[in-house]
Amino acid sequence: MRGTKLLLGSLFVWFGLVWCVSRMPVGELFTTTWCTYCDDAAYYIDENFPPIEPVSIIVRYEVDEEAPFDDYDATGMNDRVSTYFSGSYGVPNMHIDGTDYGSGPYSTWISTLESRAGTSAPLDISFSDLTEDSVEITLTLEDPAYAGTHQLNVMIIEDSIYYSAPNGQTLFNQIFRSTITNSPYGDNVSLSTVKSPVVRKYALDLHPDWDVNNCFVVAFVQNTSTNEMLQGNRTPLLRPNYMFSVAPKFQTVSSIAEDTTANMNSTITNRGVNDDTYDVYADLLLPGGWTANTYAGGSSFSTFTTLSIVADGSDVISATINSNGISGSGTVRFRISSPNIPDRVDTVEFVLNAGA
Structure with a gap:
């Protein structure tokens, strides 16, 4: 991995005599691979978190010992558990910026992250240097009311882990891997x-x-007395000039009604250093009489279009599928690629089952 330097800017807003920075809220999800509701929560997050991922953070702690996810740093994971719980506790459980949001509703988790993103924070966290061997983090206090000794947590998380879990979950994102603090x-x-x-x-x-x-x-600073999160930040471990991700890659809507309309979307995120323009193809694999409209960045297209996304930015591809009173199963397939990343094509499939 090549050495890379990152300088992440912050938004400064004048409040009286204090400069405040834009908040990146942190959601910490405690979950297991045997809990059925945990699979439901993971699916909801995978579908609804990508649009706000550029401005917020989720870390998922798979806390059951039977799964392979605690093999690398069980001590670090258990520390995050003991931060919020003593004795038994239920899963799934979400804490956002240190506040307990319990087992849901899942929509509240996402709306809370979204509403807190961009609000003023008393601390700036920037990744001032990132290489293949180390990461340097700079903390800058912006509000004197928060002066004191706090706890800095720095960890590695990983997306797109495939594992066949007892609860039926197969795709794991934002998984805690290891703490890297001293x-x-x-x-x-x-x-x-x-x-x-x-x-x-x-x-x-x-x-x-x-x-x-x-x-x-992922880095965040927390008040250990109150559990209040002062600020968080996240950066890709490997950041080449051109890199992108797409999520979710598969969605299904099933309805007993033969006349059904389904709207589905997926988010393309530019994770590279440079701005990029993506080729987007749409294939309609539909029964006779069905119709579908496809969109990229909010603009309708039929077979092919391009979508430009700035570095660290994201945009949406979507489809509306209408069975028009005809039972069956139909698929809209998107193929996304970058001319700057040879031999890589990501596929997204939206499936509607009507009269199921």
């Missing part, structure tokens, strides 16, 4: 002076089981 319980940092940067540098100890193309470094 202590598995996070490191205490003293933030005493406004506009005085505090820098921490950590080695990246990567396991060969992890796909670095799907890994991210």
Whole structure:
């Protein structure tokens, strides 16, 4: 992996005598591979989180010992459990910026992350240097009311892990892999002076089981007395000039009614350093008499279009499928590629079952 330097800007807003930065909220989901509701929660997040992923964070802790996800840093995972729970607790459970949002509704999790994103935060976190061996993080206090000693947590999470779980879940995203702070319980940092940067540098100890193309470094600072989250940030572990992701890649709508209309969408995210323009093809695999409309970036197209997305930006592809009173099963298939990434084509399928 080539050494890469990242300088992430922040949005500054004047509030009285205090400069405040734009918040990136942190959702921490505690879940298991045997819980049926956990599969439902994961599916909901996979479908609804991508549009707000550029401005918010989710970390998923698969806490059951039978699954393979705690093999790398069980101590770090258990520390996050003990931060919020003592004794038994239910799953799935979501905490957002340190506040318990329980087992749902799942829509509240997403709407809370969305509403908190971009609000003012008392702390700026930036990844001032990222190489194949280490990450350097700069913390800058913006609000003197939050001066004090807080806990810095830095961890690696991974997307697109395929595993056949007992609850039926097969795709795992935002999975906690390992804490990389000096202590598995996070490191205490003293933030005493406004506009005085505090820098921490950590080695990246990567396991060969992890796909670095799907890994991210997540950092957040928390008040250990109140559990209030001051700020969070995330960056791809590997950031080439051109890179993108698409999620979700498969959706199905089933209805007992023969006359059914379904709307489905997926988000393309530009994870590369450079702006890019993507080729988007749409294939309609529909029964006779069915109709479908396809869109990219909100604009209708029939067979082919291009979609330009700035670095760190995202946009949506979508389809509306209408069975027109005819029972059967139909698919709209999108094929997405970048002329700057040879031999890679991502496929998205939207399936409607009408009269099922």
